Amino acid sequence: MVLNVIFAEVASELAKRIAEILAENLGSKTTFFAKNCMPSSCYLRMNRYPRCPISSEIYGLVPHTDSDFLTILYQDQVGGLQMVKDGKWVSIKPNPQALIVIIGDLFQAWSNGVYKSIEHRVISNHEEERFSVGYFLCPSNDTVIQGCNENEPCMYRKFSFREYRQQVQEDVKSTGTKVGLSSFFFEWERSCFSISA
Numbered sequence: 331m332v333l334n335v336i337f338a339e340v341a342s343e344l345a346k347r348i349a350e351i352l353a354e355n356l357g358s359k360t361t362f363f364a365k366n367c368m369p370s371s372c373y374l375r376m377n378r379y380p381r382c383p384i385s386s387e388i389y390g391l392v393p394h395t396d397s398d399f400l401t402i403l404y405q406d407q408v409g410g411l412q413m414v415k416d417g418k419w420v421s422i423k424p425n426p427q428a429l430i431v432i433i434g435d436l437f438q439a440w441s442n443g444v445y446k447s448i449e450h451r452v453i454s455n456h457e458e459e460r461f462s463v464g465y466f467l468c469p470s471n472d473t474v475i476q477g478c479n480e481n482e483p484c485m486y487r488k489f490s491f492r493e494y495r496q497q498v499q500e501d502v503k504s505t506g507t508k509v510g511l512s513s514f515f516f517e518w519e520r521s522c523f524s525i526s527a
């Protein structure tokens with residue numbers, strides 16, 4: 331079997347298992363991910379970052395959050411992946427024995443803000459090209475993401491994955507950047523933000 335097919339199969343099982351464990355940790359034993367994240371709605375992306383002799387300040391990939399539940403990522407030995415921790419960019423050291431798990435926007439919404447979608451970026455390398463491969467755990471377009479229950483206030487209004495993707499594209503067109511989950515804040519959250527701003 332081709333290597334990327336094997337990676338996708340292994341990562342698919344792993345991603346769903348991790349999602350279930352994270353959900354169990356919130357007190358909900360769920361079949362939500364198994365039911366809604368099908369091989370046809372998830373995807374594998376192979377990234378190639380050519381070497382960039384101009385400057386190490388040039389992005390291989392601009393800062394962003396992933397629009398999925400979670401991402402399983404493998405990076406080669408070149409390095410360059412960075413994530414925001416306590417407001418600072420931290421480099422993720424390459425480790426051939428390890429996969430990286432990145433929480434995405436949908437998990438943040440589904441967990442009502444308990445798990446945070448982490449901002450990350452890739453810095454280009456002067457001397458070497460770099461490769462990475464990511465498996466993105468996504469639901470079908472019609473899946474509705476609803477994070478809260480009657481016991482807690484909702485951070486986000488409920489939305490379908492289709493709606494989320496469309497909103498991300500519209501925001502990019504109108505503002506030049508991905509606004510992401512902030513476009514789905516519940517109205518009372520939005521008013522709190524504008525009062526405190």
Ligand SMILES: O=C(O)CCC(=O)C(=O)O
Pocket residue numbers: 375377391396403405411450451452461462463464
């Ligand atoms: O190449 C990497 O290390 C990160 C890739 C990534 O963030 C993405 O494909 O969304």
Ligand SMILES: [Fe+2]
Pocket residue numbers: 394395396450
């Ligand atoms: Fe990403």
